[in-house]
Amino acid sequence: MNQFTAVTQQDERGICCIDLAGYLDAHTATELESIINTVITDGCRRIVVNFADLEYISSAGLGVFMVFIESVRADGGDIKLAAMKPKVFTVFDLLGFPVLFEIYPTVEEAKQAFPSLDA
Amino acid sequence: MNQFTAVTQQDERGICCIDLAGYLDAHTATELESIINTVITDGCRRIVVNFADLEYISSAGLGVFMVFIESVRADGGDIKLAAMKPKVFTVFDLLGFPVLFEIYPTVEEAKQAFPSLDA
Amino acid sequence: MTSPVSHNGIITVPATTDHLHEIREFLRARIRAAGFSEFEENGIVLAVDEACSNLIRHAYHNDPTQSVEVALVIDPDVVTVSISDTATPFDPNSAQVPDMPTYLQERRNGGLGILIMRRVMDAIDYVPCGPTTNRNMLVLTKRRTA
Amino acid sequence: MTSPVSHNGIITVPATTDHLHEIREFLRARIRAAGFSEFEENGIVLAVDEACSNLIRHAYHNDPTQSVEVALVIDPDVVTVSISDTATPFDPNSAQVPDMPTYLQERRNGGLGILIMRRVMDAIDYVPCGPTTNRNMLVLTKRRTA
Ligand SMILES: Nc1ncnc2c1ncn2[C@@H]1O[C@H](COP(=O)(O)OP(=O)(O)O)[C@@H](O)[C@H]1O
């Protein structure tokens, strides 16, 4: 069974969108960590994570975003989160993560929130 | 640790009194069964069981008395029970055993309840 | 959020009748410390003793290489005892219990343990082993009366 | 006296993270069937997942020869999940949990599982192994809110 998938695509504005699906727990978190790591190594600093098909997240999943947020922002980029199901948002909310992460209702809104590159 | 003891003594009227002490459960019930068996094999049919120092009884203990009551009574004798702590009586009572067994407050009363031999 | 004093615990004993005493003492001390009445304590201890006696005698045939595990969880108003084993499943709820007047009249013997469990406890739930585990679990529940 | 439909059960899995999913699904189906809210269900499942993740990662280091046992007992108004293991005892009640504002400000990482357990559950009780058993038991309790 495929418990978790993360698929990355870059748009014409240089924003990498990572579509999550399934269950993000202590088992699958390492997978996401290596995917985000690849995205960053490939030079992207404008990252949107699409949670639309994510059914579950535990603290191991939360931890993945903490690993990268500091350095991505230091480079002038961001990791913006989008389209969470309420049950997933609840976990972020439980620990106050919305203070640190920008969370948008849709992927489109998250993308729009990045300043245009030619600004 | 000695969980259970049963000590037998016969009085001048031919009544065997078995003094129980400790815990009568699925482990120790076989011990009591063999002791009562010996008493009966030795010819006694007037048996008083002294519960004064018995702290506990489970269904395995109740079963021991059921094993012998029929044949002892068929021979004109009885197994009378005496001096139960309330917590032990509760177990007899839970299943309606007082209907079948005579239960006396004291060993003396149980002994008195046997008809005199010369009657 | 955390319970300041816990009376919960597990006891694991070899599947022989000489260990029944330990199970009873284990339960007694904890149920008493949790403030249940002596009457409730005696009832729970008796019911668990009957259940474990059955496991040891009928399922494990006094095999010291097997073991019986008894887990006690005491909530403010309910005591839950979960007895688990890896023997052939046997659901005491499916057993026929004797009609006591007839039983006593006919001077029958044995076959009272399950009846005692039912009379004493508020709920008896049996979960046989299955795809998720090789352990059977018998859950005995008793609510605080006072 | 007997519960007509039981949602109790045990699941035993090897101590590797790929089995966490099975534990969650096991709990979900039963808690839902017992009529608890989706919110309560999600909370309990998350807390147990955190506890089992900790056992598997910190105590067993993903050793597939070890196992984690999760026993679920659902009473009318309380769900009790007992997680047992034979690893080195570790009481999550004794752990320091982070202050979240500081944590987030300093961009720390990890160390949130026990905090989640505490926030979600009503009681966390830990009983280390001892003279009566070689198993540690972590008892997580959640009362029905509605
Ligand atoms: N754990 C068990 N495994 C197999 N059979 C059992 C088990 N528990 C009970 N039984 C069966 O149910 C019967 C009734 O049990 P019980 O009422 O406790 O009385 P007793 O143990 O005195 O016979 C037993 O005689 C036995 O045949």
Ligand SMILES: Nc1ncnc2c1ncn2[C@@H]1O[C@H](COP(=O)(O)OP(=O)(O)O)[C@@H](O)[C@H]1O
């Ligand atoms: N079962 C356990 N055995 C040993 N150590 C543990 C156990 N559970 C937790 N710990 C310790 O407590 C720390 C905090 O745990 P937790 O809050 O769940 O966060 P995390 O697991 O992400 O580190 C862990 O990093 C670990 O050092």
